[in-house]
């Protein structure tokens with residue numbers, strides 16, 4: 370019989386954040402009630418959707434699953450993939466969440482860390498006789514049973530990119546051990562661009578790059594609660610973020626949801642032995658990075674596709690409102706957007722279908738196909754938003770503000786108000802209100818170059834590694850030698 374661990378409701382999730390002592394700074398100030406802060410709250414609403422969907426009977430099979438560790442019913446965001454089918458379900462779940470939020474819902478980065486750390490610690494223990502895998506299993510069981518959100522923290526500040534961690538003039542440029550104790554380690558440093566870090570109950574830290582013996586003190590992985598003593602976060606600002614303070618919901622573009630990134634600082638944070646998953650075994654850093662990046666590159670074949678679905682829908686509405694939806698060129702551009710979006714989805718599904726079991730037993734995506742998936746993600750969303758901007762027209766960036774559309778100030782010769790003038794000149798085909806038009810235009814502005822562009826554009830480019838990182842992996846996995854042999858066989862070249 371399957372028992373149920375505690376699946377949190379969205380309300381319980383939000384209340385659980387209030388109980389934490391997470392230290393948050395933004396615009397040069399400490400934010401005490403960050404849960405209700407108008408700039409931060411939409412990003413919390415986004416994570417809350419991962420809890421809401423798990424409560425919805427319609428999505429139960431996609432959103433919940435039996436834990437391989439306990440047999441309990443858990444949220445899929447805390448699951449260790451047991452099959453290719455699980456990997457496919459992950460992609461479908463991410464697409465669904467993208468459709469529901471049109472934003473980065475933040476919880477996949479922890480899921481990808483779980484799966485990478487689980488399989489890597491197994492192999493570290495085999496080689497070194499360490500207990501990291503058991504540590505990790507206990508940690509993940511606690512996460513699953515409490516339905517926690519966990520940040521996957523990989524990217525260090527990195528300082529001078531041409532230098533290894535031990536060569537940096539400031540050793541904190543990569544997160545490191547500053548003291549080794551009988552009962553644990555003390556760590557210092559920072560992780561940049563952390564998606565959903567403030568909204569997470571725990572963090573898993575991992576190294577950013579493959580390291581050598583000289584980088585032993587930087588070769589660490591561990592978990593720690595987000596409000597650990599010595600840990601704090603500085604909120605990353607997003608384009609147009611202060612529109613959320615203006616009391617004009619339409620101008621925000623997506624008033625309920627948005628992504629979140631922060632700089633996470635660890636200033637002499639103590640990590641007890643039971644939360645450590647790597648501690649100096651530098652030869653396994655490459656494996657951990659590669660596996661995490663592989664899972665995360667797969668993820669984008671789901672979440673960005675869901676967001677793409679909403680962009681395509683909004684673009685089609687813009688065309689309809691403008692009265693051009695029947696024009697063949699417009700129809701063709703919508704076809705192209707759909708083709709690009711579904712190609713990304715195909716890549717996400719393909720690398721999942723070709724998944725295989727790791728030595729630890731969980732399932733890993735096909736690394737070559739996952740890297741091809743992410744390489745396409747670095748390009749196609751840019752073309753999708755270019756086509757969206759093309760169809761939407763210039764109004765998406767030049768329209769007066771919502772307050773103008775509502776202003777009673779008389780400005781016309783016959784006393785017409787700003788509102789009347791705006792509504793007159795932004796009227797379009799019969800039956801479409803100027804307000805609905807504003808809503809669609811502002812949504813597209815937000816996703817193409819406002820706050821949501823952080824998640825849809827720049828994250829598509831750099832998240833899970835910049836394009837060159839995928840090209841390196843494609844070169845490694847592409848088997849050019851094998852392909853040369855195929856050509857030799859066909860044309861009759863002997864060895």
Ligand SMILES: Cc1cc2nc3c(=O)[nH]c(=O)nc-3n(C[C@H](O)[C@H](O)[C@H](O)COP(=O)(O)OP(=O)(O)OC[C@H]3O[C@@H](n4cnc5c(N)ncnc54)[C@H](O)[C@@H]3O)c2cc1C
Pocket residue numbers: 478521522523524527530531560561562563564565630823824827828831832833834835836837838
């Ligand atoms: C919106 C967003 C969300 C993110 N979320 C997370 C997250 O949740 N967790 C996480 O850990 N990370 C996260 N990241 C970080 C992401 O993985 C990094 O942005 C990415 O790895 C690139 O690192 P960087 O931004 O420091 O760029 P840089 O390393 O500065 O790279 C910039 C350019 O320099 C090139 N370059 C860098 N180093 C070298 C070198 N040695 N030789 C030659 N060329 C080089 C790169 O190829 C790239 O073209 C996120 C990033 C973004 C934008």
